[in-house]
Amino acid sequence: MAEPATRTVERALQLLGAVCEAGAVSLAEVSRETELSASTALRLLRTLENSGFVRKDEEGEYRPGLRLVQLGAQALSHESLIHLAAPALQRLVEATGESAYLSVRGHQGTGNDHAVYLAIAEGTHSVRHASWVGRSVPLSGSSLGVVFAGKTPESGYVVSDKGVELDVTAIAAPLRQLGATDAAVDEGPLAAISVVAPSYRMNPAEIQRIGDLVAAEARALLGIPAGS
Amino acid sequence: MAEPATRTVERALQLLGAVCEAGAVSLAEVSRETELSASTALRLLRTLENSGFVRKDEEGEYRPGLRLVQLGAQALSHESLIHLAAPALQRLVEATGESAYLSVRGHQGTGNDHAVYLAIAEGTHSVRHASWVGRSVPLSGSSLGVVFAGKTPESGYVVSDKGVELDVTAIAAPLRQLGATDAAVDEGPLAAISVVAPSYRMNPAEIQRIGDLVAAEARALLGIPAGS
DNA sequence: TGATGCGTTTCACTTATTGAAACGCTAATT
DNA sequence: AATTAGCGTTTCAATAAGTGAAACGCATCA
CATH class of the missing domain: 3.30.450.40 (GAF domain)
Structure with missing residues (x-):
């Protein structure tokens, strides 16, 4: 059980998981849930957003993105x-x-x-x-x-x-x-x-x-x- | 179209996408496809693996992981x-x-x-x-x-x-x-x-x-x- | 036996992430 | 109206963290 993991990516994935679990969350909420500082959470969520893994809905809350649905569905069919x-x-x-x-x-x-x-x-x-x-x-x-x-x-x-x-x-x-x-x-x-x-x-x-x-x-x- | 993105995470997500597209890939293959150095790709894939987003099959190739299926399916049903x-x-x-x-x-x-x-x-x-x-x-x-x-x-x-x-x-x-x-x-x-x-x-x-x-x-x- | 390609580890370089703090904003609260 | 509280956002200096060339052992192939 070595730990050769990159913290940044781990945090981003954690964030992604939190968003999916919640369905829709505000920045403040996820940052609290994941115990990340707001600025860090924001930056990582932006990255996830740029890649389509999360998206911001009309109310500014973060939701699972299309890319995730796509990859998940692909994986599912495999x-x-x-x-x-x-x-x-x-x-x-x-x-x-x-x-x-x-x-x-x-x-x-x-x-x-x-x-x-x-x-x-x-x-x-x-x-x-x-x-x-x-x-x-x-x-x-x-x-x-x-x-x-x-x-x-x-x-x-x-x-x-x-x-x-x-x-x-x-x-x-x-x-x-x-x-x-x-x-x-x-x-x-x-x-x-x-x-x-x-x-x-x-x-x-x-x-x-x-x-x-x-x-x-x-x-x-x-x-x-x-x-x- | 600002670019306030974290490179590490972007690369990891890129890697994740490549693995999903391929269904099953070796480290050398993905690292070539994504133009990442083998060592970097390995490190990031390990992180993805630790979080269940990819998994290594019996032949040592990387495949989409359960976490991804789970999150994707969750997102889908939302x-x-x-x-x-x-x-x-x-x-x-x-x-x-x-x-x-x-x-x-x-x-x-x-x-x-x-x-x-x-x-x-x-x-x-x-x-x-x-x-x-x-x-x-x-x-x-x-x-x-x-x-x-x-x-x-x-x-x-x-x-x-x-x-x-x-x-x-x-x-x-x-x-x-x-x-x-x-x-x-x-x-x-x-x-x-x-x-x-x-x-x-x-x-x-x-x-x-x-x-x-x-x-x-x-x-x-x-x-x-x-x-x- | 040498050559090739793979997965892996190491390590010095320094780049890129970090989080406290400050800002402007809206919405309750007094 | 003035005040507080909470939000999303930006800035910036400190330094923690990711990077990739190189080297290794191990396969397989010529």
């Missing part, structure tokens, strides 16, 4: 995972009526890991779990956390009740060797699919049914090589 | 435009069978402007124009170019034959005041929708039919305010 997983997610929705998610372990940075939702298939029930692509959820206490830790039991799926959100039940299964070299199996899976549903609608039988479905879809995905 | 336009695109596909696109004027940087596809509804014909979200297309000679220049004729749509691609016909219409302040009408529209089809399938009557449809959808979108 990620074949999403295309591969989409049909599986759809099938899960059809079979369960609940929302299904594809997530990957987020950037392992400072301590607390997160998972990032890469793709979503929304459930058909009018009361459903709704989230958004790009959302980052904490791993600790969630079924995804267990999955990403490589602790998935024989059954092939992990259930979490009252985890990150109190009234939802999440059922997750790992996409084990997706994109992983044979040597790196002990680092845990890179991706996972999950079904998230309101707890009141669940019972042991239903959980097992869905769990088996999720695990089956996850296993099915493993057969297909991840072409570029 | 962009209400896409959600607003999606139904219109779908209707165009249903009425024409051809692919329909939502695009915005890309970051006006160094000279040659581009448009970025933000959303796509794929046509139903087996031979269809296929592109991808995030793709950036040059404006010069395209119907989008005319539209973004604010030169759309009375008819409400612009047709380009043998433009950027030789064998396709594009029909575009501007989303005039979307997101624009009243004062900035002369800067041209910010977004446009278009239908792109193989030329051999087109004829004057069909072009006019589609043109009217595109213009009508574009006009319909203007009525709806762009909520956050």
Whole structure:
């Protein structure tokens, strides 16, 4: 964990992240959030703006820029995972009526890991779990956390009740060797699919049914090589 | 057009762009493309890597990172435009069978402007124009170019034959005041929708039919305010 | 065996980043 | 009206920080 990083760039990226998280922020706000002096934040934001990574809206607040959307979308489409997983997610929705998610372990940075939702298939029930692509959820206490830790039991799926959100039940299964070299199996899976549903609608039988479905879809995905 | 930009950050962002464009590049390649010394490129790429904006794949090549996908996706979902336009695109596909696109004027940087596809509804014909979200297309000679220049004729749509691609016909219409302040009408529209089809399938009557449809959808979108 | 190209590290040079302070402004506050 | 508070912005001297040529080890290729 060496630290051969350029501070300026780190700060700029931090700023970029803060802008994206907020959706729209004033200079004073981001500079406080990132603990940068106003002048520094302004200079860096200008640079980001010149490159199209952020833009200033009509009210003078900073928002994510087009370049970012473009690069992100490009990267997304390079990620074949999403295309591969989409049909599986759809099938899960059809079979369960609940929302299904594809997530990957987020950037392992400072301590607390997160998972990032890469793709979503929304459930058909009018009361459903709704989230958004790009959302980052904490791993600790969630079924995804267990999955990403490589602790998935024989059954092939992990259930979490009252985890990150109190009234939802999440059922997750790992996409084990997706994109992983044979040597790196002990680092845990890179991706996972999950079904998230309101707890009141669940019972042991239903959980097992869905769990088996999720695990089956996850296993099915493993057969297909991840072409570029 | 002042230049109060930090060189380091600019270079890092340039590097990031190069990595995304390529999908996967070696250090030597990017450093040549961006005209940076290998040592500088390495240092900056390391910083980008530490922040999750790029990652190194098994072969040691640099690829777009998860953080970028995450931020891009987040930004995308904040962009209400896409959600607003999606139904219109779908209707165009249903009425024409051809692919329909939502695009915005890309970051006006160094000279040659581009448009970025933000959303796509794929046509139903087996031979269809296929592109991808995030793709950036040059404006010069395209119907989008005319539209973004604010030169759309009375008819409400612009047709380009043998433009950027030789064998396709594009029909575009501007989303005039979307997101624009009243004062900035002369800067041209910010977004446009278009239908792109193989030329051999087109004829004057069909072009006019589609043109009217595109213009009508574009006009319909203007009525709806762009909520956050 | 020599040549080429790669990723990487080192290091002296000095360039380019930094942040406190000051400015003008608007919007609450008194 | 006068006052305060907060914002975006600019300036500028101090110095912290980024730079790139050169050298290294390691591949692969002739």
